Amino acid sequence: MDWLFFGEISLAGLAMGGLYALIGLGFVIIYKATRVINFAIGEIMMFAAYLFLAFAGGMEMSPWVALPLAVLGGSLLGGVIEKIMIRPMLGESSISVVMVTIGIASILVGVVEMIWGADPQLLPSFLPRKPVFIGEMYLAPKIAYGFLIGAALLIVYLLYFRFSRGGVALRATASDQAAAYSMGINVRRVFNLAWVFGSLAASLAGVLVAATGGLSPQFGAIGLSVLVVVIVGGLDSIVGALIAGVFIGWLETVAGAYLGGEYRMPATFAVLAVILVFRPYGLFGTHEIERV
Amino acid sequence: MRIGDAKQSYEADEAILTSSTQKIWFALFLFALLLFPFVADAYLLYLGCLVGIAVISTTGLNILTGFTGLISLGQAGFMGVGGYTVAWLSANTGLPFPVTLLLAGLLAAAVGILVGLPSLRVKGLYLAIATLAASVFLHFIFAEWESVTGGMGGLSLEPAHLFGLTFQSDFGMYFIIVPLAVLMVLAAKNVFRTRIGRAFIAIRDRDISAEILGINLLHYKLMSFALSSFYAGVAGGLFAYFFRVVTPESFPLSMSIFYLAAVIVGGMGNLLGGILGAAFMTLIPEALKLLTAALTPFYPNAPIFMSPMLEIIFGALIVGFLIFEPHGLAEIWHRIRRFFSLWPFKN
Amino acid sequence: MSSILEINNLSLSFGGVKALQDVSFRVPENTVTTVIGPNGAGKTSLFNCISGFYKPQQGTIRYQGEVLAGVKPPVRAAMGLARTFQNIALFRGMTVLDNIKLGAHVHMKSGLLGSLAYFGAARREEMAVRSHVEQHIIDFLEIDHIRRQPVASLSYGLQKRVELARALAMRPKVLMLDEPVAGMNREEKEDMARFILDIREEWGVTVLMVEHDMGMVMDISDHIAVLNFGQVITEGLPEEVQKNPQVIEAYLGTSDMDSLRKKLNPEQEVA
Structure with a gap:
C-alpha cells in the first residue's frame, strides 16, 4: 500500500470533512431551534454559490467582496424561507414540514437553472494557488484554504453559541420552547435567526465547495451527504455534526479514490444504514422519552 | 339534489358505492374508460397510459405515506425493482405479462420489507432517511450489476404478451394498464374497509396508543411497506413494458419526489386524492409543453425554460398545497360535490 | 375474593426520577377498583406499566395468575387488558x-x-x-x-x-380507565358512572380506574388504593380509606383538621 497516497487522500478528505462539519453545524442549528429537518440545505448552498458566481464573475467584483455578499444573500434566503414557507407550517406534523423543504429545494433548483442555465460552471478562483505541503503530503491549495476559512467560521460559531446572549436564547429555545417563551425570549425571532445562521454556515461552505469542484443545478445533491452527516452524528448534536462531518468527508473521498466515484454515495449510506439499525438517534443524539 | 336512502343491512351500509346515484356515475365512468381508446388520438392514448401507471404507483405510496404515516423517498427505487424484474424476465424466460408483473410486484414487496425493517427501531423522519438510503443503494445496483441490469445502458424489452397476443401499441397497453389500475385502486379501497386498513390509520394517527390497543406496530408497518412497494413494482413493470427500455436513469430520485408530490397535491390518506394527484401531476408537464410550443414563435428561448419551470411548479405545488390546502385536490372535489348534492336548495 | 391483577413491589424510574417505588396492591375480580392520589403520584405510569409500554426495573405484575414480564403490549391487549387514556387517544383520521x-x-x-x-x-x-x-x-x-x-x-x-x-370492543377482562370523568359536566359524569357500574355488573368486567373526582370514586368503587410520591399509602374499602389520616395528609397537606381550617379561613379566626 502506498502510504503517501493514502495520507494525501485522507488529508483532502479530512479537509472536505471540515466543510461538511460546517454545513452539518448549520443543519443542526436549524434543527435544534425549530425541529425542522431541512432538506433544502444543499440548494441554499447552491444558491449562495451561484450568487458568488454572479458577483465575482458576471459583475467582476473582487472575490473578497463577492464572498461576503454571496454568504449574506444565502443567509437572507434562509430567513425569507423561514418567514414565508416554514412559519405557516408551525404545529403541523414534522413530515409535512419536511415535505415543504423538499418543495423549496425543487423551486430553488428551477430558479437557479432559469437564471444561470443548466450547464456546469467554474467559479473564478480566489484562493492562493501555492501548493500546500504537510510533511511530505501534498494538499490542493483550494481545499486547504477552503478548510481554513470554514474552520474559522466554525470556531466563531461555537464561541458565539457558547457565550453570547443570542446563543443562550437559541439553546434555551432548543431545550424547552414553552419555557423559553415564558422567560421572555422571542421564540419567533430565534426561529428566524436559526434559519439565518444555519443558512449562513451552509452558504459559506457552498461557495468553498463549489470553488473546488465546480457548480451546476445538481450541486444541491450534496445535501444528501449532509443528511448522512447529521444522522450519523445525531440530529441535535453539534459535537456529533463536527465529528461525523469530518469522518463522512474522509470516507467519501477515500472510497472515491480507491473504489471509484460511483462508490462515494453507497459507502457513506452504508455507514448511515448501520447507524440507523444500531444507534438510530446517531452517535451523539438524544433519545427522547416517549409518552402516551 | 340527493336525498338520504336507508339501508336494510350492515353489508349495504359498508359497500363502497352506497347510493344508486353513485352506482350510475361509477358505471358511466367505467364505460368512458372503455370507450376512451377508441375515440382518443395517439397522444391522448399515450397520456392515458401514463396516468394509469402513475395512479397505481401513487395509490401505493398513498397507502404508505398517506394512510400509515411513513414517508418514503424510495418509491422510484421500488418501481425500478419492478421494471428491471419485468425486463430481465421477459429477456430470459419469455413468461407472459401477468406472471412477470406479479413477480415484479412480489420482488419489489420483498425489497420493501427489507427497507422497512429499520422501522423496528426508528420512525418518522429517520425512516424517511432509511428509504433514501435504499434508493441510493438500488440506483447503485441498477447501474453497477451489469450482468443482470445491463449497467448504464440498461435493458430493452420485447412487448408484453399473453396467449400469443402481443401488446405492442399504446392501444394494446391501455387495455393492460387501465383495468389493472382500476382493480388495484378498488383493492386498496377494500383494505381500508377492514381491520388492516384501520390498523394502518391508527399507526399514522397515534402509534403508541395503537400498540397498546393491540396493534403489532412492526408487523403492520412492514405490511404497509410490502403493499406499497408491491404497487410500485407493478407500476414499474408496466412502465418497462410501456417504454420497452429501462435504465438507471428511468427511476431517479426526482421520480420519488414526483410521487410524493402527487400524494400531497391529491390529498394524503385519500384514495380519490391519489388518483386526482397522479393525473394532475402527470398532465402538468404536458400542459407546460403545449404552452411552450405556443410561446416559441414569440419567445424562441421558451423551450430552454421548460424544464426549470417544471421544477418550480412542482415545488410550488408541494409547498402551496401543504400550506393552503393540506387535504389536497380531494378536499376541493368534496367541496364541489357538497355544493351540488344540495343544489339547487342552497345558495 | 380472588385477584385478577396483582402488583408486587413495582419500581420504575426515569434517570433519577422515581415514578414508582415498591408499589404493591391488588385488583379483586369483578370489582371497580380505583387508584387515587395527587397529581404526579405515578398513577398513569402505573397504567403504562400494566399496559406494557413502560418496563419497570423491579417487581412483577401478575394477571390471572400469570406474570406479565416480557409480554408485549399488543399481546396484553389480546389477553384482555383494555384501557382508555388520560388525554384522549382517539384516531382523528x-x-x-x-x-x-x-x-x-x-x-x-x-x-x-x-x-x-x-x-x-x-x-x-x-x-x-x-x-x-x-x-x-x-x-x-x-x-x-x-x-x-x-x-x-x-x-x-x-x-x-x-x-x-x-375499549369495550376489545372484549376486556380488565378495563383500565384513566380519569374517565375528568373535564365532564355533572350530567356526563353521572352517565359515565352508570356505564361503569353496568359494565361491571352486566359484562362481568373488572374495572381499574384512576380518578380525581372523589364523589364519584367513593360512590362507585369497591376497592381503593392510594398512591403518593410513587408509593402505595393504603388500600381497602372506600370507608376505610376515607378515614385514614395518611390519606388526608396526602390530599390536604395535614391531618390536623383544626390547623387546616385556620389555613383555609384565616379571617374567621379574627371574627
Missing part, C-alpha cells in the same frame, strides 16, 4: 365507528389477501364485528347518532365515551 371497530382488531383474523379482495371470511368477519359493535356497544353507550362523524368534531365528553366504546 377515522370515524367514530371505525375507531370502535379498531378495538376489535385483536380478536379478528383476516389477512392481507382477504382484505384486498374483501371476500369470503374477511367480509363475514367485518360484518360480524359491525353487528356486535352496533348491538352491544353503540346502543349501550347511546352514541348511535354520532357513529358516522369524524372523532375530531365531537365534544370532550362524547370523545371520552367513544374511547370507552373502543
